[in-house]
Amino acid sequence: MTAVLEKIGLTRPQVAWRIAQEIDDGSYVNLGIGSPEMVANYVPADREIVFHSENGILGMGEAPAAGQEDGNLINAGKKPVTLLPGGSYFSHTDSFVMIRGGHIDICVLGAYQVAENGDLANWATLDTSKPPGVGGAMDLAVGAKQIFVMMDHCTKTGKPKLMQNCTYPLTGFGVVRTVFTDLAVIDVTEGGFVAREITAGISFEELQEKTAAPLTLAENWQTLTPPEL
């Protein structure tokens, strides 16, 4: 019996919190534009994570206080940020040397779809009425050491986004390591999707129903229960 409860699943901040816990101390991390930016808010206090912004910043800090914004100090989403002690500025070209040269430990990206072999679709839909735009997604997809995807488990109309094969144009091939959704933490393995954590209030079978590729439940799986956020 599937009793559909209200508010099953994590809030976006809770997903961001969960991702933040997964990032090792000392990592160099690039956060995609949009929801992934929230990850920076939940880094545990006893870890030092160096955030990279593709426009040419390493050691990016939080948003400035109101009135302290500097138009020359913005992140990849073009929002005002600050620089931490130890931070540095460099050219866009050097910034993509870091990305494409394999120097970024983790990149957290949004996605339209992820396939069970790790294929990533996050730059274009099938809607050709708008111009396409890729930004740094393809560079990050092939360059970062690990790709984490942060996305809703299903589309707004309830369609699965974890697929056997992506139907949207691909950004990169076999690059996704772990998918963090509002319902689960799912690793991409050689054997396909493995649910490592599932949110309270939803069964593995229900999760499988919302996933368009076979799911395996990890032997030591856990319930995903973040703090209230």
Add this chain to the structure above:
Amino acid sequence: MTAVLEKIGLTRPQVAWRIAQEIDDGSYVNLGIGSPEMVANYVPADREIVFHSENGILGMGEAPAAGQEDGNLINAGKKPVTLLPGGSYFSHTDSFVMIRGGHIDICVLGAYQVAENGDLANWATLDTSKPPGVGGAMDLAVGAKQIFVMMDHCTKTGKPKLMQNCTYPLTGFGVVRTVFTDLAVIDVTEGGFVAREITAGISFEELQEKTAAPLTLAENWQTLTPPEL
């Protein structure tokens, strides 16, 4: 009749002086290691020439006063230099972006041989008992907008160095624009070597004898008569 006089031909400083006169105000110039370095000493006082050093300096000045040497401020020949106001430091990679990207107006190089089509041989002889070493010669040969060669007209044993075809391994193909020797200023043209200036005390015929490719005398040729140096 060839009356061999002593001291016919220019001294090295005189050749350097002559080359310096040929460099337009505002030029970016790379001087090869050795004799070409002397060119910097003879820039007319009313011209501003920016000297580039391949190890990462633009706006290189003259040698420091005794006791003022800084081991971190050296030229490509590893000799102490100074930096002029307006000078800058950059990485070796960026320095070769300048060279290979066509940003250097003039490069003055020594040479073993120059061919009438502009081929340059200046990095290796046929002596294989010593290890080869190319330095930046091949980068400069293809990258600089103009290559000037500064060399003796003949080898120490009297053999021509201006050739129909180089017998030594080539550095670059068809790259030399003008050759400045102790005896003449010779342009490399589509029609071969053209003597534009000849030093006092030597005839065109004598110059031809010392040159292993046909020489043309420029219609408006001049006698090459530098100051005492």
Add this chain to the structure above:
Amino acid sequence: MSVNITIFKIYPIDQPGLASYSTPMIDKRVDNIAAALGDIQSGAVILSSGFGDAGAPVDLLEALINTGAENLTIVSNNAGEGNYGLAALIAAGKVSQIICSYPISAGSVVFQDRYQAGEVALEVVPQGTLSERMRAAGAGIGGFFTPTSAGTELGKSKENREINGVEHVLEYPLKGDVALIRATQADRWGNIVYDKSARNFGPVMAMAATLTIVQVDEIVELGELDPELIITPGIFVDRVFVHND
């Protein structure tokens, strides 16, 4: 033996045949935008710095509207926002093509309208490839292999090669006729200093264009800029001028 070798004289250094004296001592300062932009031709490929508004040569782009140059190709990370800068130039009908990585920022309405009307062509290039193609132009690289876009829609028309088991595409240099750059300080040699993340595309565009024009807040005396901190040496710069917003 017939050659006259009797002309003995010391060359005056300004004698014809030697270096000309028409060029003044190095001084890349120009008085105003009109002098800076006057010779930009229709059909030019223009590299336009900036990531969003940071480092964007807004005044230069707007001044271009009145120069008579049309049918321009703009290379930039974005396609303009609002109705200023690049968006104004597009709205004025001067732009026929945009080469960029991300033309769909919120607010890039002018571009999107013209694109959908078929008036402005678009080439979308992955952001790192955009930068690297310009660097190749500036550095004399004839082409380079990158895994970015290999196997995707954006790589499908490109030459492919597997290197060490990884699929790559071959990318070619992207050279500009003109670079328009916004920076902070300059000197008369054209040395340039940037501010924070506004540096972004300035250095690579300066080296990748035939004519590089930089608008700064301030021009200082030669020697005042720290030689360790000069990010774009003057060798890459042709004109600098001061124009404060």
Add this chain to the structure above:
Amino acid sequence: MSVNITIFKIYPIDQPGLASYSTPMIDKRVDNIAAALGDIQSGAVILSSGFGDAGAPVDLLEALINTGAENLTIVSNNAGEGNYGLAALIAAGKVSQIICSYPISAGSVVFQDRYQAGEVALEVVPQGTLSERMRAAGAGIGGFFTPTSAGTELGKSKENREINGVEHVLEYPLKGDVALIRATQADRWGNIVYDKSARNFGPVMAMAATLTIVQVDEIVELGELDPELIITPGIFVDRVFVHND
């Protein structure tokens, strides 16, 4: 329906399966040369900074003699001078190959002797290509075409291609297992500042090696280095230590 979903608890953030806590907060400082070099393996490819003596990691190279690492490949612009630094390492018999642009400086007697004795192999690479190949390794470029050396002895074994009427050769990345770099200042994040022309190969080697070790004159507090002037950001650096000559 059989799956147990009754485990409700807040994760402690150091729970197994989440990030480990074995790594300390970012601190790339090491106490001494022995700690810096201890894990360099025999057969390693070592990128060694410097142009002549400026920026050369003389102390690091000499300390390598006593680490047990042998059969090393050294990538450097030159092949050592006198009997110190790289020359000392060669004299100690630890170097089996040198990849460089100019091994025939006056004073490179140790190398030349070992080369002629057939004990040290040599690959001569044009200087700009040397730098660019290391940059390719650091930047994720699979290969690049350059006109430098095309048609010459040094280009004859390489793939050729004519691009826009100019002959090019295809060059591949040159990656190091270790980079040994001499610089001026560092902080605990591994940010690096150089001095004048001693910068030379430091930045490119730092990005091109798996393990980058930098010897500096001084380590300063985090935040003391001007973020505009940090030439090698800490992302490219693994270990820094102070050792004054």
